[in-house]
Amino acid sequence: MRKVCSFCLAECGPAGTEEDAVSHGMCAACYAHFVPQWEGLTLAEYLDRFEVPVVVVEGNWRFQAVNAAFVRLYGIDSRAGLGLLGGEAMECVHARLPGGCGRTVHCQTCAIRRTVTRALATGEPQVGVPATLARDAGEVALRLSAEPRGALVVLRIEPA
Secondary structure, three states: OEEEEOOOOOEEEOOOOOOOOEEEEOOHHHHHHHHHHHOOOOHHHHHOOOOOOEEEEEOOOEEEEEOHHHHHHHOOOHHHHOOOEHHHHOOOHHHHOOOOOOOOHHHHHOHHHHHHHHHHHHOOOEEEEEEEEEEOOEEEEEEEEEEEEOOEEEEEEEEO
């Protein structure tokens, strides 16, 4: 008998006597991953598990949550950025132009905005999309991944 993790399908125990039979359980790695969630892991605690910057945005491109890696990389207070449009929260220089974030000529070609919009419109993840963020200190090269989750999108923002 093989013992297989019900979650990751890894072998998780010594074989028994019946060769064709499979018994399911949970391996130690999956147990360590899922138990905190079952015990009430908050969204912020979950996002902080990611080593790369992660942002949760609504379809209108307003920040709903950010992780600690995002705060460290961009120096933006996570509480102050919640509810702001993406360009406002990420301090894009174009967001301060007349019309604001999403309404300037630059926003039409914004890879960050287009990646989030495409993920929501198609329901398909967008992975490894190159982007540039214009900030006061200069342009920042990024690599984006966006995964739609209902009306929200989980956006991974990595330095390129």
